[in-house]
Amino acid sequence: MPLPPSSPSEPAPANATPRDREILDAEPMLRNFGGPGPTVTMLYALFLENADELSRVLKERLALDDLDGVRLAAHSAAGAARTAGAGRLADLFGSVEEAALRGDASVARRDAAALDRALADVKILIARI
Template sequence: MPQPPPTLSDTPPATAVPCDRDILDMEPMLRNFGGPGPTVTMLYALFVENADALSLALKERLAAGDLDGARLAAHSAAGAARTAGAGRVADLFGSVEEAALRGDAAVAHRDAAALDRALADVKILIARI
């Protein structure tokens, strides 16, 4: 059976690429704020803090069987991830939101479980800014 391609969290830091647009497309943020600098750094730090908190809230809501609460957390996080350019993370949060809306707890749990790795990959790239 074919294995999935390695993610940035599987790649040693010395060989990891500095930017992967599937994980983090920094172009809009850098363009809107004039390139890397303290504002971009602060906004990405805020994004990471909020994404971690929303991911935790989402998982707590799912564990409690509260699909509506999970949907709301996923919705907020998906929007923030899209704004930050974190496409894979946005897609996962969006999938959890849609699954929760359909009442599909199994898919919501599956995609919520994938968030830790996706967020770790985003954090690797943000740390290199």
């Protein structure tokens, strides 16, 4: 898994791409838990399990036009994604949450439609750790 620089003045590793860092910034997790190992693996597995479930609940609530349920699921998922370093996924969940809060089901549906691809991208990068 390519890692971003640990400080702004340090150059990015040669194999790191900006796109990868936008999808998953694993550096804080790896730094906080001493690098790749069983703890990081367990935490990312738990994150993915929860993200999959929250995405499913969000879409289920959206199909029922339950925007409050959509907002709650999106809020939980956005926080978990942010903590895991999954920035793009967190932004999408956050956008769905904001749309639901405004009562804008069409924007919530549009952004929810992109969740599967964003989550798949995160899974690919987590698998490389």
